[in-house]
Amino acid sequence: MMDLLCLGIESTAHTFSCAVIEKKGRGGRILSDVRKIYRPPDGEGIHPREASRHHAEHSPQVLSECLAKAGLGIGDLDMVSYAAGPGLGPCLRIGAVVARSLASYYGLPIYPVNHALGHIELGKMLTGARDPLVLLVSGGHTMILAFLGKKWRVFGETLDITLGQLLDQIGRHAGFASPCGPKIEELASRSTKYEPLPYVVKGNDVSFSGLFSATKRIMPRGLEDACFSLQETAFSMVGEAVERALSFTGKKEFMVVGGVAANRRLSEILRSICRRHGCRFYASPREYAGDCGSQISWVGLLEAKRGSGARLEDTFVRQSWRIDSVEVHY
């Protein structure tokens, strides 16, 4: 099989990123991965229009820096892929426009890629996991997935907000800058006092909305205790859902991916669960846990094994593109 070079463009939410991966046989090597992250003012969330403006302004710089770091010109590329969803419409469109421009001007094959699939496939490539049960935890997702019959099937998910949103919204309520996960983790590490909070597991699914309101209520009594209790409750809920899915599917590998995977307490809980179930634990490396172009580039390369990309007129963005609707052919 020929070596392939793919430029991947990620712009689903707060991150605009370009990356180039070289695929040799079944292996991949990241040649460069450049990111520029939109930061909303303290205490505020991501504003789709402002974020997309940020992405549009920074895209030329990120792209040229990415190519320079890889030591390549656009002419060296074999293909381009972009995150077509799920995500914020205005943000997605920026990545898609950049990808389409490159594809049509330079005659490159173009691949619209599912962002969630990017998290999983890059995680597998970097960790060497083969057939894991996957926990995807980020601002946009809280899902437990396993691969079965050409699709990633959802074995459990949040019924309302995601784990990333829960942490961010609590953090913003306290006036921190998003993403607030690291700040909450730091505050939580200073307390060991557990305040009772609602713990809601429904079958394999979790629900965070009640926990969110109750945490807000106890925040005035002590921020550190609130953060500690929030983390303990939310992560235990996710842990239990994972345990259920592990014992139901009987998978012997487990992998956690997504921005919240960087949280140490969460990964400690997940490791402990894997030990109990005799299951190997994998986590995407911190540097690639959050959104990045490498995720998109790698799925593009995998998809290039079959098919020759999308027709330009079919390169839309899909804000609500669920991963379990994607058929996988590689």
Add this chain to the structure above:
Amino acid sequence: MSAAIALLLKLLKKGAEADIYLTMWGNRRSVLKIRKKKEYRNEVLDARIRSTRTVREARMMSEVKSFGTSTPIVYFVDPKKFEIYMQFVKGPVVRDLPDRKIITLCEKIGAVVGTLHKNGVMHGDLTTSNFILAGKKLVILDFGLSQRTERTEDQAIDLRLFKEVLNSAHVGIVEKAWASFLKGYGRAAGTAARERVISQVRVIEGRGRYANVV
């Protein structure tokens, strides 16, 4: 637990929530369900979860018998040790049966669930592993997440979970099994209740992340 009994313990299943042992209660074969301490969970939270679920499960298993639902008989509950001794029910779980059999049994499962709902109980953990086929009788297990509730929303959550299980673990027979389930459910709960719950299932699915709403 005395040494003699401990010797007879045989681990049947290491579940997500509890460990299941085969043992004796008096001279009867019995299943011992222990909700073990989870090392990763905060102690206060851990004790709260284990004790509520143990008590709730034991209570509900006995209570639902009055509506004609088959559950294992509860022999003994130790809420301090988070243990339940219950009747050993012999037979395969529905999940492990051949596809054709699962499809037919889904009608019976639907009827069991419909009866629970009609009597104000939601199960909270409806999977094909939680039903044992004992001869011709279907026995339902695992009431740790059950609740007394008359709300359509809660009943719909039950149905959605079961549908999700079919979708993920029984991909090849989803449509047939689901139709069969709904047939049984309607028979037990009434068609009006069935339609109300199904429409609520759609509402919940629409609420899901990135559901096909746009």
